[in-house]
Amino acid sequence: MLTDRRILLILSGSVAAYKALELTRLLRKQGATVTAVLTAGGARFVTREALAGITGQRVHDDLWAAEAEIGHIRLARWPELVVVAPASADLLAKMAQGLADDLASTILLATRAPLLVAPAMNPAMWDHPATRANMALLAARGVATVGPGTGAMAEPESGPGRLAEPEEILAAITALLAPAARPLAGRHALVTSGPTHEPIDPVRYIANRSSGKQGHAIAAALAALGARVTLVSGPVAQPDPPGVTVVRIETAREMLAACEGALPADIAVMAAAVADWRVAREAGQKLKKEPGAEAPSLMMTLNPDILATLSHHAQRPGLVVGFAAETEKVVEHAIAKRRRKGCDWIVANDVSGTVMGGDANTVHLITAAGVEDWPELPKGAVAERLAARIAAALA
Structure with missing residues (x-):
């Protein structure tokens, strides 16, 4: 897919x-x-020897090396794509301001190749107005971005x-260098993600622990393969995937209408992890806890079944994929759910541990042909x- 494509990979301090070593292996x-x-910062975390061993090439790190002469210009002209992964806040600031005080920043200023950056930094640094302004400036200049993701950091x-997972960065590189490898170009994909919040009264609601990480990653992966993606998302803290149309909702009924x-x-x-039930009658005022009074009883009613509705819709999508979050008999329950709902595939996972809110997932793909057991993978890789x-099924 990327045979003989020339990629210059810049590693800054993070x-x-x-992860850049695994990305290099995949490339x-x-x-x-x-x-x-x-960079000098990157060398604090990855050795030249490790990079040279995986790339099979000499590693460059010194603007003033005696043998380099005008090597930075040659390096700037050589690649078809320059990838900065990880891209630190410092290097992104240099790129935005056009500074060139080391080999990496000089190449970035001198190259005519397309640029892809994969930011990696502390959440406070990412949210700082200076970083936001730098990213906006780079985006206006046509610099592509992948990530960052949300999750635990090296700090507590x-x-x-x-930093985006290597598979996500690879998909972004492929999208830039091999547009013919975008098998879902011209296709429209609808993805739901996150929980729904079902109100009890103006301040309380019924919800679940879904973070939206898996659904958002799926939306990004489908977009990377060329699909036009509509992501219908419940309340989550995940950043919007690039190039994806996001529709934000709160309740299951709103999610069905948006779909x-x-x-x-x-x-x-x-x-999405849609709430199965909601209260039959939402209180107009906050339910008060009165001294000596019993806890209020909540009469529940079923929410609409979004998966079953789309599976039998007059405008049914050509491929309908459901999810089954189970805590026991995972595959058995998922097989029954696929038949009951009428969808084509079910992705089943055991959520009795730390899957909800975590960064990894172990899933089973249930189709009419049988069950595929996938190993534990980062959610981006899933x-x-x-x-x-999906692309292979629609080819």
């Missing part, structure tokens, strides 16, 4: 730099030629700023694998 596996440039903090409003679609992936299966 504890996530180790080499696709047939790409990768040359690495290591969590939030947006995690029907997005039709027609070629693909529907119902990854999304890439599922998107690839």
